[in-house]
Amino acid sequence: MSTEDRGPVFDGVRIGRPATGALIDAGYRTIADLPERLEELLPLHGFGPRAIELLAQARRAGR
Template identity: 65%
Template sequence: MGEAPDSGPMFDGVRIGRPAAGALRHAGYRALPDLPEDLDELLSLHGVGPKAVRILTEARNTRRSW
């Protein structure tokens, strides 16, 4: 099975940076709903830092309010 294509700094339409986006895809996540409820759990992934978690939290909250 091949690697997922590099889609750059975007994850499910959210610009979080190439390292964080790649780390999430490599861990098997494909969209915001796939992520754990506690996004701080993602900090254990190499490439995902506090800024990416903050951006993902904001994106999740925005999408839930639709």
């Protein structure tokens, strides 16, 4: 079992605990690690459209 924090924040963006856990389980650690097309993440259990929008906003803001 991982001791890594799986709270609601992923790389400084509050996307929620399920979405954060889904990204960590899939091997992502930072926004820069994510695929160009964030929609590719939708099949991840616990990851939804709201998380995509929040991460897209973060990208546009230069995070």
